Amino acid sequence: MNIHAPEAPSAPTATTCPYCGVGCGVLAQPDRMGGATVAGDPDHPSNFGRLCSKGSALGETLSLDGRLLHPEVDGRRVAWDAALDAVAKGFRQTLETYGPKAIAIYLSGQLLTEDYYAANKLFKGFLGSANVDTNSRLCMSxxxxxxxxxxxxxxxxxxxxxxxxxxxxxxxxxxxxxxxxxxxxxxxxxxxxxxxxxxxxxxxxxxxxxxxxxxxxxxxxxxxxxxxxxxxxxxxxxxxxxxxxxxxxxxxxxxxxxxxxxxxxxxxxxxxxxxxxxxxxxxxxxxxxxxxxxxxxxxxxxxxxxxxxxxxxxxxxxxxxxxxxxxxxxxxxLTGQPNAMGGREVGGLANQLAAHMGFDVESVEKVRRFWGAPRMARAEGLKAVEMFQAIARGEIRALWVMGTNPAASLPRADAVARALGRLDHFVVSENMASTDTLTAGAKIRLPAAAWGEKDGTVTNSERRISRQRAFLASPGQVRPDWWAIAQVAKRLGHGEAFGWRTVSEVFREHAALSAFENEGTRDFDIGALSGLDTQDYDRLQPIQWPARRGTARAERRFFAQGGFFTPDGRARLVAVERPSAPASEPDLPYRLNTGRIRDQWHTMTRTGKSPRLSSHIAEPFLEIGARDADAERLVDGGFARVSTAHGDAVLRVRVVAGGGDKTLFAPIHWTGETSSNGRVGALVHALFDPISGQPDAKATPARVTPVAFARQGFALTRGAFGPLPDGAWWARAAVPDGNGLLFALDGEPDLETVLPDLEPDDEIVSLADPGRGAFRAAVFRAGVLQACLFVGTDRPESAWSFLRGRLGQALPEGQVRSLLLAGRASDGAPCGSLVCACHGVPKGVIEGAIAGGAADAAEVGAATKAGTNCGSCLPEIRKMLAVARATPAMA
CATH class of the missing domain: 3.40.228.10 (Dimethylsulfoxide Reductase, domain 2)
Incomplete structure (x- = not known):
């Protein structure tokens, strides 16, 4: 008899979080089912083991649902060779016909430094175009x-x-x-x-x-x-x-x-x-x-x-x-993206060359000699907003987008989407099979590696370079972005200069360029890393730059004794301009401010997969002060239409204290993929700083009006959704073991239309109350909850927060009856939106702890674990404590 010892689990992989510029270290352990368990790396000097709610939920974002796994040309699946031939052919034809000013590439702070380096080298050094910009233009330029x-x-x-x-x-x-x-x-x-x-x-x-x-x-x-x-x-x-x-x-x-x-x-x-x-x-x-x-x-x-x-x-x-x-x-x-800094190091902005060099004659010549570049760009290219305006005018005819979603995230996003449809040659390297940018007319779609599959480096806000290591096998025909760039370069006749076999070779070249003819005259120098062999690169620990050859590797600050990187070594204090008052626009009296929320990231292609992250704020919303809300007849939990000169959105209203200052706030995360009318990028004006080219996303003139719907509700299913009636407002949200849809409408949603995956043997338990405009149905398959549809005149928050976690479970008969009759659980189960996403603690649990005597946030944490990881929910917990203290005093 053969007795086999159980296979020992592999050691976790030390990698880096793919979200903000903090650059937290992560330990990832594949779970052998396509996902991974994730923990903070206690040895990483950025986070010492802590992770935020988004980082803690990374393991929930690794599914292959919705992934682009094979190259496509004109909607047809093709082999990589055919796709790369098509990419190269389109850029060659554009260059021959219109010249280098007619081509561009738009990159992302989500790319690894090696991907960024390859793209900059090809376009600026070998194709002669400095039209190389990045979504980091929108946040850090x-x-x-x-x-x-x-x-x-x-x-x-x-x-x-x-x-x-x-x-x-x-x-x-x-x-x-x-x-x-x-x-x-x-x-x-x-x-x-x-x-x-x-x-x-x-x-x-x-x-x-x-x-x-x-x-x-x-x-x-x-x-x-x-x-x-x-x-x-x-x-x-x-x-x-x-x-x-x-x-x-x-x-x-x-x-x-x-x-x-x-x-x-x-x-x-x-x-x-x-x-x-x-x-x-x-x-x-x-x-x-x-x-x-x-x-x-x-x-x-x-x-x-x-x-x-x-x-x-x-x-x-x-x-x-x-x-x-x-x-x-x-x-x-404080850098917004995981590798905005790394992109800046390799010239990821249209007004930079690699290794923190600019377009002065000396630097251009230096980079040209290092690369052996035959067609070196010698002047700055177009920055992001101007780049897409040039596309709209027909001046740029060929574009490659890598790892970003400009049809959702750029100012005047609707105009951007229309412009993309005008391109002669439009290539997108993307993880996902469907995004607003892909549907804007991408003719060539290249499947890119996602976090967990990528291998390379990123640089955080304190100049610390960390490895992002692969711990999952690349699915389908997914390939790294640097590889795709190199393959296209070979087809354009530049194979020798792009003959890298491994990502470590790209990094060594990048490091060598940083030290090339750099005798302390440039701040960015990681020459000490240019000699790393593949094994050393694989083992590279987080290191802060500069890391010059022959110097000790240690934490470094700049400028305490001067030594600035100006020609005379002195800093410049700048006589800044007097701020100008915004122009008065009587028809647009508000100023729309846009930004991020706690548990989502950019356009949600990753975080939108996590049920935990979708449980805190599940819908696109508009924040408005109480006095302004009263003046506009907006109510908390209702709906408002926000309109600017460029577009409009319908958003759930969140009324906050104060107001009267004519300001609004809306988050940037929802797209045409995840909402019916929540694309806030479409509203933002295209004004930008004249020096940096960074768009103004904080003060778009706007107006706001109330929107009323006769009914509100939600649908949950382990399958797919069908269409809602015309004119319905909706937002998709990830839920455990299925999919969620929140909606508002004037018509009557049909059960079999909204839930098209019903089977003949399904048991449907329903309640209709036409007099109160209510309809509730629960679908059971083999005794477990398969789907449900709840519709009423009010927002069914209690039923949503309870049922979103019950798909795939067998519910007791009494609980089902209570849900259908009263719209809430009968057993008093604490629910509500998730306050602490790190530990999955809903509002009801925290309220219970406060009612049970928890007097401060520390005691709430001891009782529930809420607020004991990243702490981003602590302000909300303290608000709940303050309300609880104030309530008896008012009684």
């Missing part, structure tokens, strides 16, 4: 431009450890509690352990603002005025570091004079920012009396027509006070 104006280079001076050693953290236009939650928990830990104060500057009262020691609800667009006023206040109180300014900067007097014109004192600053003077004084006093200050900023600063000036107004303050490059102090740009 104003920071890049501000850095380059001030420092001479795109350098982030500090490190994450500064957030733990600072005495004052100022977050400007950053909802870090939701968008960078693991990093935000490090900030909160510093406050708890050493008393670090946290101040938030933001027009919107976000979850981060809720936690602040001081919250400045500035008027939108007034950041330049606030930091100009701060510079004046620091100068008038003797807090300028004269020695540092004299030895290491230019432009201080001019910058201060301009600041005095913009905001000469605290009172003028308060008026410009729409703030009480006492709050401005408190903010100024904190900066005056605290040496260790870190100012963190993100999209609220960058996504503006004055984004670069906002960045430089912040940098001016730190340069003038010498608070830069030393422990616990400095400006810090």
């Amino acid at each position: 104003s920071s890049v431009a501000g850095h380059k104006r001030a420092f001479g280079s795109d350098t982030v001076p500090g490190t994450y450890r500064d957030l733990e050693t600072a005495d004052l953290l100022v977050l400007v236009g950053s909802n870090a509690a939701w968008c960078h939650p693991v990093l935000y928990q490090r900030m909160l830990a510093a406050r708890a352990s050493r008393g670090t104060r946290i101040m938030v500057v933001d027009p919107r009262r976000t979850a981060t603002a809720e936690e602040a020691d001081l919250y400045l609800a500035v008027r939108g667009g007034s950041d330049v005025a606030l930091f100009s006023g701060l510079l004046v206040a620091l100068a008038d109180s003797g807090r300028i570091d004269g020695a540092f300014v004299a030895a290491n900067t230019h432009g201080f007097e001019e910058a201060l004079a301009r600041a005095r014109q913009i905001a000469p004192n605290a009172e003028a600053t308060a008026r410009a920012c729409g703030l009480p003077a006492a709050e401005v004084e408190a903010f100024f006093e904190a900066y005056r009396t605290t040496e260790r200050v870190v100012t963190l900023y993100s999209q609220g600063v960058n996504q503006s027509t004055a984004g670069v000036d906002k960045v430089n107004a912040i940098l001016n303050v730190h340069l003038a006070t010498g608070r830069i490059g030393r422990e616990g102090m400095g400006p810090f740009s």
